[in-house]
Amino acid sequence: MEEQEKNLTETYEEEYKDLTDLIKEQKELIEEIKENQKDETEEEKSYSNRQVILIENDIRGYELSLNQNEELYALDADYYEKQLEYLHREQKSRLLYSDMNGMVVNVGSFAPGDYVPAKKSVVAVGDFSELMFTCNDIGQSKRKQAQEFYLFVNGTSYELGEEIEREASEQEYSTFSINGDTSALSDGDFGVLVAVYEKRENVVAVPKSALQKGVSGMYVYRIENGEKVMTDVVTGMSDGVYTEILSGVSVGDEISLSESAISHGKDTAQVSYGSISASFEESGSFQCPITYVVKNPAEVGTVCLVGYKKELFSYVNAGEEIAEIRVETDAAAKEELKKKMEREEARIRDAGTFGNEKEAARRQKALKNYQEELEKLETAEQISQICADKSGILVWTMDKKENETIASGETVAVIADEKNCYVAVSNENGLLNLGNKVQVSYQDTLGNTTVFEGNVINASKAGLSEELESADAYIGLPHEMTEQISAAMANGGFYRTKLSVSADVREMKGVLTVPKEAVKRIAGACYVTICKDDGTYVNQNILVGGNDAKNYWVLDGLEEGMVVCLE
Structure with a gap:
């Protein structure tokens, strides 16, 4: 225009x-x-x-x-x-207003000047006054079929409310409200959704090896006066080791097994409360999403780079020189502008003589434009420095050598807001969640390692709309660590300053644990062999919540102090 x-x-x-x-x-x-x-x-x-x-x-x-x-x-x-x-x-600039109170948990990837379509998701805000639970999509039919359906976090069970409706493109996950007191929960806690589809308690059951199949159905050998008596039974649910008996035998009846006594190892371990977690280790990168662009201030003339005055990743103060430049203006252009100004002044006088006020005003405007152009040329000749508009970390400079020209308005450097710098780490599998604590370490050029603690400040993709999903987790940095890392990069170079991120993830605290060697899987179910106080052994079905490299943690089936055999 x-x-x-x-x-x-x-x-x-x-x-x-x-x-x-x-x-x-x-x-x-x-x-x-x-x-x-x-x-x-x-x-x-x-x-x-x-x-x-x-x-x-x-x-x-x-x-x-x-x-x-x-x-x-x-x-x-x-x-x-x-x-x-x-x-x-x-x-x-137009302001965007949140329709709820909360904390920003993610922002879209937009740079200044980017086109933002109408209705485009730009910022995600989390309301931490009401916690919800998100997991992989389970489907509504599965919940209806479940006999028990609850959330388990750090040794405590929570009743789940209704599933929250999400957009069709977001059905990869299911989100539920949590009923009751959630004061013990924190954002980022790892939880397990428990769905029990069939369960029997306090029923008559026999080991699977006691059952025999006959022409008319199932039977067992009941021991009466030292003799085996074939007894027909009606069976119910089976978990692969034990089978429910609906009729035929009663509690206390002695039955014969077709197999020898329960096999077990000699070593034992005691069931105890503990914590389970997985390890997360990835290389990270230093990122500064909020940046300020420094442009060539000379609007006219030929601008040549003399040299940079600041190292990459060094800290710069507002007004501090970043680069030295040389500006050469066109002398002929200046003379032409002066002649144009003289002509306009003559026409203004003529318009005044003939009383043409409109023409005089128009000529005054043209004269002012020529004066401004001349001032730009004369001002440009005085420019010898490109300085930072704001304080921050110098994260980018143009790839130009001495005496190469710089176009008017061309970006010369980019300065990052040191108050908004993070360590970004790949989080494709969603192991890191908002609020998780992590350890970040880096090594300077002298080989010294520095370790500090940070928090994940953005939500994982499970809690975001598809438009705002991020493949990375962002670790908030203490201000003093931002300065130290940037200084290490300025001295050692970006590729020589390695950032490492580690964390205990999917941590479940205050749960019953058993060694992995004690657990065996039979027909899809998990069992342990319990050594009872009287020296006898019994296979016990357990409901497992998860595991780490050494232990399983158990939701149901065991009590603290029980002794289990190791295979």
Whole structure:
């Protein structure tokens, strides 16, 4: 739009000059004719007078064209000016307001100047006054089929409320409200959804090896007076080791097994409360999402780089010199501007003589534009430095050598807000969650290792809409660590300063644990062999919640202090 306005003005200037020159030439011609009439005959004067009338008609035509052009230009110029004012208003930053109280848990990947479509998700805000539980999608039918359905976190069970509806594109996950007191829970806690589809308690059951299959159904051998008596039974649910008996035998009946006594190892371990977790270890990168662009301030002239004054990743203060430059302006262009200014001043005087106020005002505006252009050239000649507008960390500089030219408005450097710098680490599998504590370590050029603690500050993809999902987890840095890491990078280089992130993830505290060697799987179910106080052994079905490299943690089936055999 600005270019169109400039072209309009240039075209009008050319046409105005052509018409005023013609009018001037015609008026001079009339003066010359009248001067020559002193020596002419009456017949010659009559002819020359007709010439004057024709020339005056031409002048009136030129003046009419001049007035029409002036009026059209004024209309067009007014239109462009209003359009530019409107566009400048529209370009001003607009604020986005959250419709709820909370904390920002993720932001979209937008850079200054990026186009943002209408209804596009830009920022995610988390309301921490109400915690919810998110897991992989389980489907509503599974919940309806479950006999027991609850959340288990750090040794405590929680009743789950209704599933929260999500967009069709987000059905990869299920989200539930949590009923009751959630004061012991924190954002980022690892929880397990427990769904028990069939369960029997306090029922008569026999080991699977006691069952025999006959023509009419199942039977067992019951021991009566030392003798085996075939007894028909009706069976119910089976977990692969034990089978429920609905009728045929009662509690206390002695039955015969087709296999020898329960096999077990000699070593034992005691069931105890403990914690289970997995290890997370990844390399991280130093990132600063909030940055400020430093541009070449010289609007005109040829700008050449002399050299940079600050190292990459070093800290710079507002107003501090980043680079030295040399500005060379066009002397001929300056002289041309001065001549244009002189012409405009003469036209302003002429317009004042003839009382044409509109033309005088327009010429004043043109004169002001030429003065501003000249001032830009003269100001540019005084520029020798490119300085930082704000304080921060110098994270990028243009790849130019000494004496290479820099275009007007070209980005020379990027400065990061040191209050918003993070360590980014790949989190594709979602092991790190908002609020998790991690250990970050880095090694400087001298080989010294520094370790500090940080917190994950963004939500994993399970808690976000698809538009705001992030493949990385961001670790918040203490301010002093930001300065230390940036200093290490400035001295050692970006690729020589390695950042490592480690954490205990999916941690479950205050749960019953048993060694992995004690657990065996039979027909898809988990069992341990319990050594009872009387020296006998029994296989016990257990409900396992998870495991680490050494232990399983148990939701149901065991009590603290029980002794289990190791395989």
